[in-house]
Structures are given as structure tokens and as C-alpha cells.
Amino acid sequence: MTLNGIDVSSHNPLDLTKVPGDFAIIKATEGTSYTNPLMANHIKQAKAAGKLFGLYHYQTTADPVAEAKYFLSKSQPYVGQGILALDFEAAGLLNSAGPAKALKFLQYIQQQTGVRMFLYISLSPANTLNWSSVAKTYPLWVAQYNSMATVNGYQTRALNGTPKYWGKALLHQYTSAGRLAGYAGNLDLDRFDGDKALWAAWARGSVAAPAKPATSSPAKVATPAVTWHKETGTFTPDRAINLRTAASTSGKLIAVIKAGQQIKYDAFAYAGGYVWLRQPRSGGSFGYLASGNASGNKRLNYWGKFS
Template identity: 25%
Template sequence: MGKLKNKLALTGAASMAALFLGINANAARMDMVDVSNNNGYMSTAEYVSMRNEFGVKAVTVKISEGSTYKDPYAVSNIANVQAAGLYINGYHFARYATKTQAIAEADFAGKTAKADGLPIGAVLATDVESQEAYHNSKATNDENNQAFMQEIAKFGYRADIYTSGSWANNVMTVNGKTGWIAGYPYNPVGKNWYSSNHAWQWSSTAKFRISYGGFDVSQLNSTYYTADQKSNVKPTDPNAVKNIAKNANKTVNSAKWVSDSETYTLKTPVNLRTGASTSSSVSTTLPAGTTVKTDQAIIQGGYRWVRQPRFNGYGYLATGPASNSLSYIKTGVSHTYYTVKSGDSWWSIAQCNGLNMTALANQNGKTLYTTIYPGQRLVVC
């Protein structure tokens, strides 16, 4: 993302981006971090550390999901990000399948954002990566997203679309000079993916010195997520950022496929993807009780994946964390369950049971964006 500082002439949007970012093409930068309830409570000190040590300029916090879910940490995140002197934005995880639902979710998101203290003029992006969107036509998704963004503008917020690189301009349209696109290369050093879009999310596992867990980090190509203002924030140790970039996604392509000719019976619903990556499109969700015959397996991206031969190619299932042996989905295996209580989150349940949040969600056939409800039973062992 960006160009080397030199005497070459830069024009138009590229010139603006270069002036704003102090561009160094040698390493993907940690310009923006997004957080949600999955990260737990984030203190002002943590955001200050992100800014001073790693050069983080902006934070985008989850506000809402669907038409009912409000992120319980949005208020504290917004306040603490602002106290740390960082630009603040928000996002809504979209569940809409129709234009009417898109407008209703935008109204819900806009009202929730205002109540939570998201300042007018901030970006309130729609995060479009759900099953509902996948099963729509591109034209329908474009209409729905446009309706959402037009409605969001009525609340005084600036709109944008977040989605994966495999979905952009395939499942929905994301024009140049718009959009926040996720794509995780094996080595983001020296690369500039999605340079025509506002932002490129290049890792979901970045580590910060005083914060627990992995974080989604993005490089900014424009000033859109910093309120159209130039930011002079720079990391105190650029080499630390470069090292994170070099190692961020190395588990993705470092392993090899091995033979895994097995038959399994799913104990929970599992997403079947078009590739062995959480950023790959979901082709369908296999319900509990489905028999899955696999031919190969691989460890990458922090997960154990299996490949299922299908009539039109292959499907890929994440069966658990990298250390998982698939035992939790084999027929006849007993489990330990946890019953969700009011106020619980993926983070709090994982902490209580000594688990990784992503592993906990995955072994229950869900993602960290899936809303959990009191009374729901989750497999914890």
C-alpha cells in the first residue's frame, strides 16, 4: 500500500495518499485497527500504545449487527479511542437480504451509533460478508448496500463498504476510491493490495505489545477514515511494524496438504468455503448430522482445514484450531457444554474455559461475528 518516498511525481489520489501517509512501500502499515466485543474491554492506555508504538491513526469499532444486536463495548471503545487522540469510526455487521431490511438495519445502526457517542462525520461502514448476502445476486446486493449507505448518511455519518477481496466486484460492486477490502497475503511486505480503495485490511492476527489477542489491522490509502485530515502519527519503532507485517500471515501458505481420507459426522453446523481461508466465500452451511467425506487436510491460518470432493470441485471446512484433531466432530464423541448467560461474549466464555476465541467459535460452527444468546449451549471441550 503506497509508494517509496522519492522524487517521482505523484498525481491525484496517489499524491494525496502519499502526503497523508508518509508512504513506505517496504511494509504494510498498521494505520487502522478494528475492534468489537470479541476483543473485550480496551483501555485508553492500550489505544495510546497502538498510536505511539505502532503508528495507528484510526480505530473502527463495531456498533451493531442485524436489527437487534448492540455491541456492549462500543460506548467504552468510542470514548477511549477519542481519549487516546485517535480518529474514530464505526461499522455495522450486515444481515440484510432485502432493501427494506437494509434500510431498517441502517436506521438501527445510525440510532445506536448516536446513542453510543460516535461523532457526526465519522465513517459508519457496512460489513457485508454474511450468508444472506452470499445467496443474493450481485444486483440485489448492490441495491441493498446503496440503500443502507443512503440511509446512514441521513444520520450525518459517512458511508463505506467492508468486504473480502474475493467478494468485491463479484458478490457486490465496490468501486475504486471507495471501499475497505480484506485480503491476507502470505507476506504483506512490499505489496500494495487494493491501492485504489480507501483501506486494505491485510491481517486479522496482528499483535500489540500491551493488548491481548490478535487484531484486524488495515493500511489506509486515503484520508477517508481520518476525517479527511492528514495524520502525522508514525510508529516509534518502524522495524517492529515491519516484523509484524513479515510474520502476520505466514501460517497461511507455509503448510502442505496431507492425505486425510476420512468420513465424519458433523456435530454442529459448519461453513463450507470455496478455499481454505476464513476470507474465502461461504458456498453453503452444512447442518449438524451431515456426513462429510474428505480426502486431504492442511494446517494454515491458525486452523485445521479439510477438503471435501464435490461434484463441481472441492469444498473446504475449518474443523478447529491448528492443534485440533477433528475429534470433536467424530461420531460418538462426548462433549462438555457451556450455557450462555446474559452479558456473555465470545471473549468472556473463551477466557473462562481457557480457549482461543476463534477456536471456540469455530468448534461450534460459527464465526466471531455470530450473535450468541442466553440459554444457547456451546461446545467448550
């Protein structure tokens, strides 16, 4: 059985009693001083709607234990009622020292409450950083989008890849462009691989430590060849778009190109439902940016302007 839900922050001033779903994971805190001003109201709404809920902390580069203490000072009244999660995506943490900092935070909360938090992270850093010390104890909430297109209603997607240190993810955030009745803006849509009883068990801290993933490596999937067409120009996106190391949404993230930020490109290609641009970089390497959706070798739309 699976459950459908959303995760929200102060950027989502919605009424949880008016949108469909089984659960809502609500931002509680960030760093050592920020508390989401909508947290208490969203928890109240979730309870009124009969939804399951969770609380998450956005980790920064401050002292992990200090951050954990701050999160607990705000979330303590709800411990045992909803699942807890650590949002690990700040740029300053996405390095080899990052997993150790996350572990300190997670261990402190477990020591104080008996609850094992979920770790929220995108699939790429989940596989490029060494999470062996974390994955053996703490479950995974992974962010991985197969497409940036709008998703109307809960249309769950398969995880495109395998988190090698966990083997699987219990929670999957599969789009940040979800649309649900009762709210006009975009929402993060999530799937929980379990039922309400399992959710409650994670909230209470009564789930046994996860089994270690199989030691055998997953079979490699061949990447289709990409045909590049020579063309030089400048592209100015009208939205934030990820620049990657390959013409694929599974390519490692290099940077996020902001709306209005120009990039030079020397070729384009159709691959994976997108029109990709190739950006020459120092040392003879390239960055790859999706500039719109495609069907086969036909462009369907533009995510910016060309010059």
C-alpha cells in the same frame, strides 16, 4: 503514508488507551435493535488516547432503511468526528440482491448526513457480486488474509488480489489473529492508505467521489500446479476453517467448517504454505480445506485431529 489500527466489537473488552495504533473502528449497531454495550466506552478511550476512530453497523436481512435509521439514531452524536462503515458479511446478503440492499443503506446515511460510508466486505464477494452501483460512490474496506497465522504487532500485508469494481481499497483488514501489547486476545488488524487529514475528511464528508477504476482487466496471475496425494480419512478441526473452491486462500468460500465438525477427504496437497485436504462433494466437485501450516512439503502443525 499509511495508518495502523484495529476494529473492535463487544467481543474485544479491551482498553484502547493501552494498545498501540493510530485508529480504532468500533461496532455501533446491528440490525434494528442491537447496540454494542462497549461502544460509548471505546469511543471515550479512543479520544483519550488521541486515536482516530470510526463506527460501523453490521447489516442483516432486515429492511435497509430501517437499519440505517437505527444506526443513525445511535451514531448521530459522533457524525463528523469518525468515519462510518457498513459491515456487509451476513450470509443472507451474499447474493445477487445484496448490493442493492447495501446501496439503500448507504444512500440513506449520505442523504441524512452528507457522509459517504465505507463498505466492509471480504475480497471474494467483492469480486463475485456486482458492486458497480456502489463502488462509483462509496469507498472500500476489504477483508483479505494471506495467512491465518498469528500476527504479532502491526505487520502490514499486501492485498492479495484486486477488487475489480473499486480498483483499490482504502482500508484493508489483513488478519483476524493479530496480537498487540495491552490485550491478551486476538484482534483484527487494519491498514488505512492515507494520513490523519484524509481520515478526518472522510469523517466530515468532504472527500470527492472516488474516480472510476480503469476499464482494462488486471493481468491474470498463473496459479501454480498442485500435486495431490491419495489418502482417505476423516478430519475434525479444532477451530473454524474456511472450505473453499480451490486449494488457495483466494478460492471462493463454500462454507465455514466449525470446530468439532467432521469432514471426509480423499487426498491432500501442499500449496501456498498450507496442507490442504480435498473433500468430495455432490456432482463430482470438490471442496478444499487447510488443515495446518506447511513449509514446502513439510507439515508444521495440525489444526485438528485425523481418523
